[in-house]
Amino acid sequence: MESRLQQIIARVQPLDERAQTLARARQDTLTKPQGSLGRLEALSVQLAGITGDPLPRIQHKVIVTMAGDHGVVAEGVSAYPQEVTPQMVHNFLRGGAAINVLARHVGARVVVVDMGVAAHLEPHRNLMDKKVALGTGNIARGPAMTPEQALQALEAGIAVVEAEVARGLDILGTGDMGIGNTTPSAAIAVALTGHPAVEIVGRGTGVDDAGLARKIAVVEQALTVNRPDPADALDVLAKVGGFEIGGLAGAMLAATAHRRPVVIDGFISGAAAMIAIGLAPQVRPYLIAAHRSQERGHRLMLEWLGLEPLLDLDLRLGEGTGAALGIFLAEAACKILAEMATFGEAGVSEKEK
Amino acid sequence: MESRLQQIIARVQPLDERAQTLARARQDTLTKPQGSLGRLEALSVQLAGITGDPLPRIQHKVIVTMAGDHGVVAEGVSAYPQEVTPQMVHNFLRGGAAINVLARHVGARVVVVDMGVAAHLEPHRNLMDKKVALGTGNIARGPAMTPEQALQALEAGIAVVEAEVARGLDILGTGDMGIGNTTPSAAIAVALTGHPAVEIVGRGTGVDDAGLARKIAVVEQALTVNRPDPADALDVLAKVGGFEIGGLAGAMLAATAHRRPVVIDGFISGAAAMIAIGLAPQVRPYLIAAHRSQERGHRLMLEWLGLEPLLDLDLRLGEGTGAALGIFLAEAACKILAEMATFGEAGVSEKEK
Numbered sequence: 001m002e003s004r005l006q007q008i009i010a011r012v013q014p015l016d017e018r019a020q021t022l023a024r025a026r027q028d029t030l031t032k033p034q035g036s037l038g039r040l041e042a043l044s045v046q047l048a049g050i051t052g053d054p055l056p057r058i059q060h061k062v063i064v065t066m067a068g069d070h071g072v073v074a075e076g077v078s079a080y081p082q083e084v085t086p087q088m089v090h091n092f093l094r095g096g097a098a099i100n101v102l103a104r105h106v107g108a109r110v111v112v113v114d115m116g117v118a119a120h121l122e123p124h125r126n127l128m129d130k131k132v133a134l135g136t137g138n139i140a141r142g143p144a145m146t147p148e149q150a151l152q153a154l155e156a157g158i159a160v161v162e163a164e165v166a167r168g169l170d171i172l173g174t175g176d177m178g179i180g181n182t183t184p185s186a187a188i189a190v191a192l193t194g195h196p197a198v199e200i201v202g203r204g205t206g207v208d209d210a211g212l213a214r215k216i217a218v219v220e221q222a223l224t225v226n227r228p229d230p231a232d233a234l235d236v237l238a239k240v241g242g243f244e245i246g247g248l249a250g251a252m253l254a255a256t257a258h259r260r261p262v263v264i265d266g267f268i269s270g271a272a273a274m275i276a277i278g279l280a281p282q283v284r285p286y287l288i289a290a291h292r293s294q295e296r297g298h299r300l301m302l303e304w305l306g307l308e309p310l311l312d313l314d315l316r317l318g319e320g321t322g323a324a325l326g327i328f329l330a331e332a333a334c335k336i337l338a339e340m341a342t343f344g345e346a347g348v349s350e351k352e353k
Numbered sequence: 354m355e356s357r358l359q360q361i362i363a364r365v366q367p368l369d370e371r372a373q374t375l376a377r378a379r380q381d382t383l384t385k386p387q388g389s390l391g392r393l394e395a396l397s398v399q400l401a402g403i404t405g406d407p408l409p410r411i412q413h414k415v416i417v418t419m420a421g422d423h424g425v426v427a428e429g430v431s432a433y434p435q436e437v438t439p440q441m442v443h444n445f446l447r448g449g450a451a452i453n454v455l456a457r458h459v460g461a462r463v464v465v466v467d468m469g470v471a472a473h474l475e476p477h478r479n480l481m482d483k484k485v486a487l488g489t490g491n492i493a494r495g496p497a498m499t500p501e502q503a504l505q506a507l508e509a510g511i512a513v514v515e516a517e518v519a520r521g522l523d524i525l526g527t528g529d530m531g532i533g534n535t536t537p538s539a540a541i542a543v544a545l546t547g548h549p550a551v552e553i554v555g556r557g558t559g560v561d562d563a564g565l566a567r568k569i570a571v572v573e574q575a576l577t578v579n580r581p582d583p584a585d586a587l588d589v590l591a592k593v594g595g596f597e598i599g600g601l602a603g604a605m606l607a608a609t610a611h612r613r614p615v616v617i618d619g620f621i622s623g624a625a626a627m628i629a630i631g632l633a634p635q636v637r638p639y640l641i642a643a644h645r646s647q648e649r650g651h652r653l654m655l656e657w658l659g660l661e662p663l664l665d666l667d668l669r670l671g672e673g674t675g676a677a678l679g680i681f682l683a684e685a686a687c688k689i690l691a692e693m694a695t696f697g698e699a700g701v702s703e704k705e706k
Contacts, residue, residue, distance in 0.1 A: 031444055032451050033432070033558040037674065038647060038667025079386070079704050087701040091384055096694025098385050104692075105685050205386040206704065294391060312665065313682075314391025321390065328681060329666075332458050339457075341449025348440040351432050351559065 004155045005250070009280040011257035015049030023048035023055070029342040033351070039310065043288070043333040050261045050286050051170075055338050058331045060168035061108035063320040064160060064251050065092060065099055065175035068244035069118035069135030071144070072222070073180040077215045079206045082135075085179045086119040092177070092319075093124050099175055099319035106328045108173060110320070113160055115153060116243030117178075130156035132243045139184060139222040143239045150238035150246055154279075157250025165258050172255040173290075173327050174248050175320020176268040179205075182295060185271035187219045187240035189297050191228045192274050193304045202267070202296030202316075233278025241275065248272035253279065256286040263326040266293035268318055270301040277305065290326025291315055357508045358603070362633040364610035368402030376401035376408070382695040386704070392663065396641070396686040403614045403639050404523075408691050411684045413521035414461035416673040417513060417604050418445060418452055418528035421597035422471035422488035424497070425575070426533040430568045432559045435488075438532045439472040445530070445672075446477050452528055452672035459681045461526060463673070466513055468506060469596030470531075483509035485596045492537060492575040496592045503591035503599055507632075510603025518611050525608040526643070526680050527601050528673020529621040532558075535648060538624035540572045540593035542650050544581045545627050546657045555620070555649030555669075586631025594628065601625035606632065609639040616679040619646035621671055623654040630658065643679025644668055 002010075023045045028034050035041060047056040067089050073082050091097045092112045095104075103110045113128040114121055118135035121127060132152050136144035145153070161172060182204035189200045197219040203212055226239035237246050249272040255262045256276075264273050264287055276283050289302055291311035302309060310329050315322050343350050355363075376398045381387050388394060400409040420442050426435050444450045445465045448457075456463045466481045467474055471488035474480060485505050489497040498506070514525060535557035542553045550572040556565055579592035590599050602625040608615045609629075617626050617640055629636050642660035645651060647669040655662060663682050668675050696703050 030451075031441065031449065032670050036558065036668065036670040037451060038669065040666060040668070081702050081705060084702050087699065088384065091694055091699040091701060094694070094699070096384065096692075096699050098383075098390060098689060098693055101688050101692045102685060105688055205389065310666065313393060313663065315389065315393070316391065317385050317389040325682075325685070328458075329678070332455060332678070335454050335458055336451060339449075339454045340451055341444060341447070346440065346444045346447070346449050348444060349434050349437050352434060 004158060005151060008158050008253050008257045012280055012282045015285050016052040019052050019054045020045050020049040023337060026337060030340040031343055031346050031348050037336060040333045040336055043330060044337040047261055047330060047334055051259055056334050058170045058334050060170045061106060061327050062111060062164050062169045063099065063103050063108050063173035063175055063323055064111045064113060065177060065320050066113045066115045066244035066247040067177040068116035068242050069178055070180035070184060070242055071136050071138035072140055072183050072218060074138050075140050075218045077183045077218055078180045078204060080179050082118060082179050085177060086117050086121060088177050089117060089121060093126050097319060098317055098321050102321050102324035106324050108324060108327055111164060113247060115156065115247040128160055130247065136242055139187060139226065139240045140218045141225065143226055144184060144241050145238050147234065147238045150234055153243045153246025154250035157247035158254040161251045161254035169260055171261050171263060171327055171330055173263045173320050173323030174251060174269040175265050175323055176244050176248065176318050178242060178244050181242055181268050183215060183218060184240055184242045184245060185268045186297055187222045188236055188271040188274055189301050190219055190223060191230050191236050191240060192278060193300055195300050200297030200300060233275045237275050245272045249275035252276040252283060256283045261288060261330060262286055263288045263290050263323045263330060265290055265320050265323040266315065266318055267295040267298050270298060273305055288326060288330060291322035357511060358504060361511050361606050361610045365633055365635045368638050369405040372405050372407045373398050373402040376690060379690060383693040384696055384699050384701050390689060393686045393689055396683060397690040400614055400683060400687055404612055409687050411523045411687050413523045414459060414680050415464060415517050415522045416452065416456050416461050416526035416528055416676055417464045417466060418530060418673050419466045419468045419597035419600040420530040421469035421595050422531055423533035423537060423595055424489050424491035425493055425536050425571060427491050428493050428571045430536045430571055431533045431557060433532050435471060435532050438530060439470050439474060441530050442470060442474060446479050450672060451670055451674050455674050455677035459677050461677060461680055464517060466600060468509065468600040481513055483600065489595055492540060492579065492593045493571045494578065496579055497537060497594050498591050500587065500591045503587055506596045506599025507603035510600035511607040514604045514607035522613055524614050524616060524680055524683055526616045526673050526676030527604060527622040528618050528676055529597050529601065529671050531595060531597050534595050534621050536568060536571060537593055537595045537598060538621045539650055540575045541589055541624040541627055542654050543572055543576060544583050544589050544593060545631060546653055548653050553650030553653060586628045590628050598625045602628035605629040605636060609636045614641060614683060615639055616641045616643050616676045616683060618643055618673050618676040619668065619671055620648040620651050623651060626658055641679060641683060644675035
């Protein structure tokens with residue numbers, strides 16, 4: 001029997017070329033020199049292709065922020081204690097975190113998901129419980145999770161997004177919370193890009209030089225111990241990934257299958273996007289990279305993903321903060337396409353031949 | 354007797370260091386790794402210093418879009434006919450231009466000013482009439498304007514912003530409209546930076562290779578004919594500038610004198626900022642560069658201004674479109690500072706020592 005994951009992957013279609021052609025043609029009739037709105041114009045055409053609508057409209061904006069813990073924190077790879085993961089989940093639920101502020105600023109709702117926090121969280125009306133386990137295994141010593149758990153994480157992400165699509169979702173932003181999660185994200189990037197750990201591993205929330213050296217050694221060790229197969233993204237996720245990373249990859253696949261644009265955040269969302277593309281390369285044109293993170297390996301990650309980020313503001317927070325800003329730009333692009341007057345409507349003379 | 358311009362320049366104060374220190378200290382108590390919101394954090398501190406308020410609030414957002422015509426279009430330096438300037442002013446007044454769409458998106462009001470359009474415009478409740486003349490002189494043959502007209506343009510910009518400050522203005526975005534106005538802007542940049550015209554002059558709204566070569570020659574000729582004194586910004590404005598450029602420079606000076614942040618748009622606003630800084634170097638810390646324009650010389654202009662742009666989206670439209678996006682980021686920065694929970698409030702553990 002086909003898994004839910006296989007069904008979703010089978011649904012992913014190429015972008016709609018007709019909608020893109022119509023959007024491009026309309027851009028060229030709007031009262032501005034052709035191409036003068038640069039990447040906003042290209043973005044509007046991409047959004048037309050994704051949605052299949054030559055005049056795409058973004059109304060319901062959703063940021064899915066997934067939380068999980070990581071056994072690898074035992075190796076001393078993070079500047080913060082693991083208890084911060086559940087503490088920050090509570091902060092999200094009370095509306096006091098950066099993602100809450102920026103989501104309000106752009107009119108998006110935040111969906112907080114427990115994918116595998118290493119603490120029992122009180123039920124809350126705004127918290128989705130998709131906990132796979134109380135944190136992953138320590139990837140420096142063995143696999144992060146079983147193949148069954150990897151599939152469970154992916155399918156949980158699919159279920160979260162399908163529920164949101166049912167409530168109304170025109171664009172998905174992805175976000176993460178998980179002390180230690182730049183380490184598995186770096187391990188995924190090293191496994192899939194083939195670049196050495198020293199070029200990928202960064203300081204995360206802010207480890208010092210000794211911490212950085214330790215983190216590089218831990219990523220190398222994780223790959224030696226686990227030997228993930230770069231041709232098998234599910235294997236990479238299971239061996240060196242994380243529950244929130246798997247959940248985000250599933251979320252991306254589901255949004256794509258439903259022809260919804262996905263604005264990916266920084267380094268952890270980038271690792272999730274690598275897993276999603278590893279499982280289904282046809283997902284790529286549905287992805288919009290919000291920003292270039294300050295985290296070291298993000299540049300090489302974006303290169304592998306084939307995505308050019310919209311923003312470069314030295315962000316390195318995660319949570320979906322960059323994605324929120326990216327959603328604002330996607331909405332701007334759609335409004336330009338839909339609301340600007342054409343040369344004909346405005347009685348403005350066109351370019352001289 | 355002191356001119357209004359001299360009075361305004363005398364009012365410009367350094368940034369408020371105490372407000373900056375308090376804002377910086379508060380950023381470091383918010384529930385995120387210190388510095389992890391990168392340029393948004395720095396921006397919030399700058400805004401605190403500008404306003405003198407450790408928790409600056411942006412409510413009234415104003416984009417001033419100034420229009421003017423340029424005698425130099427007689428040399429064939431633009432891809433569009435001069436009649437497009439008044440046509441686009443009408444488009445602004447009807448709300449169909451890109452700046453209207455983006456201003457609505459960020460909740461800003463657009464103030465359209467006729468600084469010197471080469472056509473008689475019907476009065477309109479949303480159009481401010483500050484017309485200095487029906488277009489400038491052809492800078493390839495002589496000065497753009499008289500010194501008296503340059504002063505008039507600057508003081509008109511001051512008056513426009515002071516009226517808006519009285520109505521409520523927490524942040525100013527600058528924008529321009531004027532067929533041919535990349536040519537005087539380039540001439541100003543060549544005069545003040547000392548870089549050769551070939552490194553500064555770009556394609557504007559889209560001239561072809563022959564048009565570009567002609568434009569470079571015209572800028573060189575304008576400098577040879579007029580010999581503007583780089584140590585005298587008023588002389589540069591009068592000899593090779595434009596009415597909307599002078600108006601925008603005045604607008605920047607007035608906003609600065611009233612401790613309001615100024616988000617400057619692209620190439621033409623950059624030229625105006627050069628004039629403003631040439632007149633009063635203490636204006637610089639009040640300026641926020643919204644984006645790096647695709648127009649060739651903008652990089653060198655920003656270097657001379659000492660400003661690092663927030664966005665790089667290949668925009669080259671003007672009107673204040675980039676400034677609108679920059680205003681959104683400035684507002685995001687203020688909200689982060691004001692609305693995020695501190696570690697203490699949220700009960701989140703701080704970084705391990």
